[in-house]
Amino acid sequence: MGSYEIERYLNIRSAYGTSFGPDGERLSFLMNTTGTPQVWTLEEPRTWPEQRTFYDERVTFASWSPERSELIFGMDEGGNERAQLFKLDAETGEIENLTAMPDAKHRWGGWSHDGERFAFASNRRDESVFDIYVQDRDERGADAELVYEGDGWLSLSGWSPDDSRLLVSQAYSNFDQDLYVLDLAADEPDLEHLTPHEGDVRYQSASWAPDGEGIYLVTDEGDADTLYLAYLDLESGALETVADGDGWNVGGVALDDETGRFVYSRNVEGYTDLTVGEFNGSDPTAFETFPEPDLPGGISGGVSFDPDAERFALSTTGDAVNTNVFVVDIESGETEQWTHAPTAGIPSESFDESDLVHVESFDDLEVPGFLTLPDGAEDGETPVIVDIHGGPESQRRPSFSSVKQYFLDRGYAYFEPNVRGSAGYGADYAALDDVEKRMDSVADIEACVEWLQDHPAVDPDRIAAKGGSYGGFMVLAALTEYPDLWAAGVDVVGIANFVTFLENTGDWRRELREAEYGSLAEDREFLEGISPTNNIERIEAPLFVLHGENDPRVPVGEAEQIAEKTKAQGVPVRKLIFEDEGHGFSKLENRIEAYSTIADFLDEHV
Numbered sequence: 001m002g003s004y005e006i007e008r009y010l011n012i013r014s015a016y017g018t019s020f021g022p023d024g025e026r027l028s029f030l031m032n033t034t035g036t037p038q039v040w041t042l043e044e045p046r047t048w049p050e051q052r053t054f055y056d057e058r059v060t061f062a063s064w065s066p067e068r069s070e071l072i073f074g075m076d077e078g079g080n081e082r083a084q085l086f087k088l089d090a091e092t093g094e095i096e097n098l099t100a101m102p103d104a105k106h107r108w109g110g111w112s113h114d115g116e117r118f119a120f121a122s123n124r125r126d127e128s129v130f131d132i133y134v135q136d137r138d139e140r141g142a143d144a145e146l147v148y149e150g151d152g153w154l155s156l157s158g159w160s161p162d163d164s165r166l167l168v169s170q171a172y173s174n175f176d177q178d179l180y181v182l183d184l185a186a187d188e189p190d191l192e193h194l195t196p197h198e199g200d201v202r203y204q205s206a207s208w209a210p211d212g213e214g215i216y217l218v219t220d221e222g223d224a225d226t227l228y229l230a231y232l233d234l235e236s237g238a239l240e241t242v243a244d245g246d247g248w249n250v251g252g253v254a255l256d257d258e259t260g261r262f263v264y265s266r267n268v269e270g271y272t273d274l275t276v277g278e279f280n281g282s283d284p285t286a287f288e289t290f291p292e293p294d295l296p297g298g299i300s301g302g303v304s305f306d307p308d309a310e311r312f313a314l315s316t317t318g319d320a321v322n323t324n325v326f327v328v329d330i331e332s333g334e335t336e337q338w339t340h341a342p343t344a345g346i347p348s349e350s351f352d353e354s355d356l357v358h359v360e361s362f363d364d365l366e367v368p369g370f371l372t373l374p375d376g377a378e379d380g381e382t383p384v385i386v387d388i389h390g391g392p393e394s395q396r397r398p399s400f401s402s403v404k405q406y407f408l409d410r411g412y413a414y415f416e417p418n419v420r421g422s423a424g425y426g427a428d429y430a431a432l433d434d435v436e437k438r439m440d441s442v443a444d445i446e447a448c449v450e451w452l453q454d455h456p457a458v459d460p461d462r463i464a465a466k467g468g469s470y471g472g473f474m475v476l477a478a479l480t481e482y483p484d485l486w487a488a489g490v491d492v493v494g495i496a497n498f499v500t501f502l503e504n505t506g507d508w509r510r511e512l513r514e515a516e517y518g519s520l521a522e523d524r525e526f527l528e529g530i531s532p533t534n535n536i537e538r539i540e541a542p543l544f545v546l547h548g549e550n551d552p553r554v555p556v557g558e559a560e561q562i563a564e565k566t567k568a569q570g571v572p573v574r575k576l577i578f579e580d581e582g583h584g585f586s587k588l589e590n591r592i593e594a595y596s597t598i599a600d601f602l603d604e605h606v
Contacts, residue, residue, distance in 0.1 A: 002409035006596045008344045009406040010588060014323035015040075015339035016302060016315035019071065021064045021090070022115075024306040027313055027338060028052070028062045028071055029325050035588025039073050039088065045327070045338045052088055053095070058586045061108060062088075065137070066307070067115030072098070074108055078550045079582020081105060085120060087137070100141040105130075109156025112163045119166055120144075121154050128507035130154040132168060132182060147189050148182055153512060157206040161257050167206055167215065173515035174393040175427060176200040179215065181234070194232060195221075200427075202227060205252035210260045214284055216242070218250045218264075225426040229253055229264055231284045242285045243275070249424060254303035254312070261309040261330060262287070267424050269356060269368065270397040271298045276312075276330055291333030297321035299399045313338070317399045319372065320351035352408045354398050359417070361447040363440075365432070368425070369417035369448060370398055373457055374408045383462035383487075383606050384413040384452055388445065388478075390469030392433060392516065395424035403595055410599065412606075415452060419444035419474075435518040438530055442477045449485045461487065464606045465541075466598075468492035468584065469554060476532035476562060479539050486541040488605040490598055493547050493554050493583050496562035497534070498527035504555040536565040542572035542605045546594055548581030574601060 017030035017037075030037040031049070039052040039062045053059055055075060060083055062073040069090040074083040084099045085106050099106050101124055109119035109132075116137055121130040129151055135144035148154075148168075157167040157179075168180040168191060176199075180191035194215065195203050204227070206217040214234055218227040221239055228244040243250065245266050253264040260279035265272050277289040297318025305312045310330060317323040325339040354370035361367050374382065385407055389396045396416040404414050418424065419441040421433030433441040445465070453460035464487050467475040472494015479489045495501045502510060502520050514520070518527055528534055543566050547559035556577060563575040576597060578590045585591045 002406065002411070003350075004344075004346055004406075004409060006406050006599060007592050008346060009402040009409075010591050010595065011342075011344035012322050012346065012400075012402045012405075013341035013344075014317075014400070015325050015341040016323050017061055018302060018313040018315060018325045019062055019064045019304045020306045020311075020313060021071075022066055022068060022307060024308065024311075026064075026090075027325065027327075028064060029315075029339060030059055030062065031339070031341060032588075036586055039071070041090065042338055045336050046340050049339065052090070052093070056587070063108065063111065065115040066111055066113055068137075070137075072108070072111070072118060074106065076582075077102065078580045079548050079584070079586060080550045081552050081582060083107070085118075096140070098135065098140060099144070107155055109166065110158045112159050113161065114163060117163075119156050119159065121150070121156055125149065128510075132156065132166065134166075134184065147184060148191065158208060160208050161210060161212045165212075167208060169203070169206065171512065173200065173512060174423070175202055175430065176515070177203045179203045179206055179217070179232075194234065194237070197221065202427075207253060207255040207262075208257045209255075209284060210257050210279070216253055216255055216262070218252060220427055225428050227251070233284075240285050242287070248273075249426075252301075254305070256305045256309035259309040261305065263303045263312060263314075265301065267395075267397075270370070270395060270418075270424060272300045274300060276328070276333070278330075290330055293326075293328040293333045293335045295326055295328075295335055297400070299397055300326075319353040319370075319398045319400065320348060322348070322400045322402075346405075350409070351400075351405050354414075354416070356398075359444075359448050359451045361420075361444045365420060365444070367417055367419055367444050367448060369415055370396060371416075371455075372404065372408060372414040374411050374413060377411075377413055377457040380456060381459045382411070382413045382457045383464070383602075384415055384458055385602070386415045386417070386445065386449065386452070386463060386465050388417065388419070388465065388467035388471040388474040389422070390467070390471040391423065392421040392441065392470045392474075393423045393430055394470075395422050397424075406595065407599070407602075410603075412602070413458065415448065417444065417448045419448075434516065435523060436526060438517070439477070439481065442474060442481050445474065445478045446482045446485065449482070462606050464488040464490065464602055466490040466492070467494065470495060472496075472554075473498075473532065476543075477530070479541050479543065480532050480535040481538070483538050483540040488542045488544070488602060490544045490601070491546070491559075491562065492594075493551055494545075494558065494562075495554055496558040497531040499524060499531065500561070501554060501558060502527075504557060506552045533561055533565055536562070536569055539566055539569055539571055542601070544574045544576075544598060544601045546576045546585075546598075547578070548583060548585065549577055549579045550582045553583040572605070 060074040104124040132148040133144040227249040229242040251265040277287040300316040354372040465475040472491040566573040
């Protein structure tokens with residue numbers, strides 16, 4: 001048994017999602033002190049913050065007005081992802097629902113520079129597509145102006161410097177997007193296509209240049225394997241490289257469109273490498289750099305500039321560093337910690353750090369992963385949790401996880417692989433699991449387990465699989481494809497059958513997901529063949545299935561059918577459904593119940 005209960009670990013707090021107020025003196029941020037993320041504000045570093053929202057539901061973002069003491073935040077209900085937009089008056093504390101259309105999703109598109117209007121994308125008109133709306137700051141609900149009717153997955157990247165245009169992105173898959181400009185001053189606003197292309201090309205993290213004549217973005221146009229920072233001239237359509245990632249993805253760029261100051265990040269083997277600089281002169285690709293800030297933990301993001309772009313705020317985290325907000329002086333690189341999210345009285349020096357390892361798979365591919373061993377793990381008797389990320393085009397990085405630290409404290413080792421198909425290692429690596437190659441990524445898990453079995457600290461008979469969402473599918477597939485390897489499996493909001501998943505997922509998601517997994521029209525037989533529910537006769541390891549009743553991404557029926565079919569095989573199975581959760585567990589009491597029950601299950605079977 002460990003030193004602390006799961007409730008203590010789940011009370012370790014995170015502060016993130018920061019935004020500078022219009023006076024440059026205040027920061028807002030999200031923190032989960034009450035058990036779900038709420039809006040807090042702070043006027044000086046490491047002073048007592050003020051809680052601004054008091055809901056049982058999670059707040060998803062908060063953004064200050066550039067001109068007034070007010071901010072807009074997003075919140076959904078029961079994890080259903082149908083976020084509404086709310087305005088908080090920071091002086092009076094008054095909160096108003098600006099959208100008030102609970103059946104629709106609202107995706108934030110930013111404030112205009114004068115703070116009079118804001119933009120958002122929403123599927124109000126048709127659940128399967130997103131339109132573009134502009135709304136005055138003092139309007140409500142149906143008063144929003146529909147400025148463009150979309151025909152797919154549209155989102156917004158911000159207002160032009162003169163507030164006459166919006167930058168619009170359309171996603172076809174995680175690896176294929178387009179950028180457009182929407183001219184709001186036109187009699188009938190229409191999209192100007194900026195990125196005509198063939199095949200899959202990523203155009204992401206787009207920001208207006210200060211003069212409004214170009215766009216900075218990250219892209220892999222030109223058959224690049226990784227993302228690089230580029231400048232797109234709006235008049236000529238020419239795309240120029242600003243900085244390449246030297247073999248790694250440029251993860252994104254944050255740009256102040258008044259000063260030309262910017263921060264971009266590279267994702268180097270899962271760790272963040274920041275560049276801080278300023279564009280200057282007539283050449284939009286020329287810039288000077290400032291000293292790199294020294295931040296703890298190794299992973300940083302979520303940049304917000306102060307009004308004069310003399311400082312920026314961001315959050316930072318690491319294996320042994322819970323997430324906090326820091327403010328960086330741009331010219332000197334000096335950093336100051338503003339928030340002090342508590343660690344529930346658990347000494348931070350007790351947190352364990354991971355090692356980056358590489359495992360050779362069946363076809364000699366090198367699969368990276370992070371292995372964390374508990375204290376004193378040298379005896380060949382250490383049980384291991386193999387925790388597989390979702391996505392699949394996602395990446396496990398060495399960021400803080402209270403759940404991981406809890407299991408380490410209980411004596412489990414923790415292994416987090418980035419199997420083929422993961423993001424962060426180039427487009428070629430990410431495509432190695434597409435459609436008919438799906439099960440090659442499951443074979444990577446087999447290789448990782450065989451590598452773990454040879455590790456001197458590991459008990460080869462006590463290895464468990466755990467994963468959420470697509471990672472839940474990976475758990476189920478690993479248990480049915482390689483049944484001899486596992487002592488137990490934990491499937492959290494996982495896909496059990498690709499056909500029923502695609503038939504029942506939200507209309508707004510289906511096309512995006514079919515681009516990754518294969519389509520119902522053309523690949524149904526293959527999708528049926530690899531679905532764990534159709535191979536359940538091979539399962540041997542005890543299984544625990546957890547899900548949210550309101551899950552809009554992976555419907556709860558996936559949990560119901562895998563639990564039922566596993567039980568019919570005579571295999572020990574547990575099922576836990578939360579009525580007030582969606583795709584994952586956001587409420588503290590539910591997280592305590594979920595992970596304490598998982599711990600009991602693993603203690604029993606592993």
